[in-house]
Amino acid sequence: MSGNTVLYDHPGPRAKVRNAILTAVFGALILALLYWIYRKFDEKGQFTKVLWEPFLQGDTWKNFIIPGIEGTLKAAATAMVFALAFGLIFSVGRLSEHRWISIPAGVIVEFFRAVPLLLMIFFISFGVPFLIHQPVPPFWSVVIGLTLYNGSVLAEAFRAGIRAVPSGQSEAAYAIGMRKSAVMQHILVPQAARAMLPVIISQLVVLLKDTALGYIVSYPELLQLGVNVVAANYFNVIQAAIVAAVLYIIVNFALTGLANYLDRRTQRRGIRTQKLDPGAAMGNAPGGGL
């Protein structure tokens, strides 16, 4: 359904009045809610200058927030590369005609998709040291956890995309003499990746948000440095959390904006990929997008 306007008529005189009344009523309610929050903050002295001032000082940014963002982006970028590779390998593996490849690949993907990320990170950072007799650096426990989980979700996305490419594509490729690996590499994967771009990017946003779990294993990322440490220094946990949330939202919006730009660009170049409904193609994907 294109746009919401199809749900209701162009407002006539009565509907206009009704909408105006509703706007006023709900506007007042929302303002009341905001005022209540304001009062609650004010009561506890959350608007005092001391609490907000640290964010106007360069040192806070230089010592805590910027290194925090760097930590977040470093972990996210590393995990993104690994997760995309993991997803690609396991999606192709799961589609393999050899059962000894496709079954293990399927089991691994289904397993890691169903295990909570926090459980993985706890196992890697507290359990694995017992096995290898040396500590796992927090950076790697975060990156490995993120890779296994998001890689599995991406594997399912790629697989759904590959299966949704019209069968004429691979048949034509086989007809001109391409081998299985060439068909996958040159025909199926590129089309699947383009068709599933929205799903892939939304999963990368999930990955970026999930780096925040790094604070549990003391990895110095935005939540750890920008909220925990700043709040320990200035006793302004609410203010620090709000600033961090705004930063996360900005980064995620930038990522989503990039996705939309890429989507438009591939369309403008006239590459016609079959438009998939990402949700439907993903089927019963547990946890895709969150």
Place this chain on the structure above:
Amino acid sequence: MPVFSDPANFDAYVSGFMWILKMTGASAALALVLGVLLAGMRVSPVPVLRWFGAAWVNIFRNTPLTLIIFFCYFGLYATLTISLSDDLILNNFWLGVVGLSVYTAAFVCEALRSGINTVPPGQAEAARAIGLTFSQTLRIVVLPQAGRAVIAPLGSVLIALCKNSTIVGTIGLLEASNIMKQLINDNGDQVILIFLVFAGTFAAVLIPVGYFFGWLANRLAVKR
């Protein structure tokens, strides 16, 4: 299974997953109600409501859940002294439920809205043509069809909610992942067994639930 033959450890294991179950149940109910309201707002003819819905979705969907839970505990409870229960453990539980619900509601809203988009415009146009109002169009014609289209995405949201509820462990609730951490620290010689039992429990429940929702969605799909 030497670790789990100790009744104390076994009870801890059960209680950890009971918390997960309770949090998932309570948050799913709250998030569903909130999400439906938000989706209604986002398609309503009243601009203020559309803005409110859009703001909610964009803020909570792009903030890490860990930060939201962190805020619920240190912001709402510790700083603003908003207490949801006199019992400390229950208080943490409800703070967690609030955080999970406001976060998940944003995803429920978006799933419903994309479901509304799958209903062909002709349906709503026909509904308007026979004189149904906005709320009648939505209630009688659009949402019943959209609801069947969103079963699979809502199933994914529910599964993600169940996994996300482990994050409430970061504010001290002794749910499954915290129990696993404790057991690992106490039984360093059996870490693989402990991990496989905890992860396997999640997998054994969530994988069939995923397939069930897929089956249900297929069965109830609107055939067009």
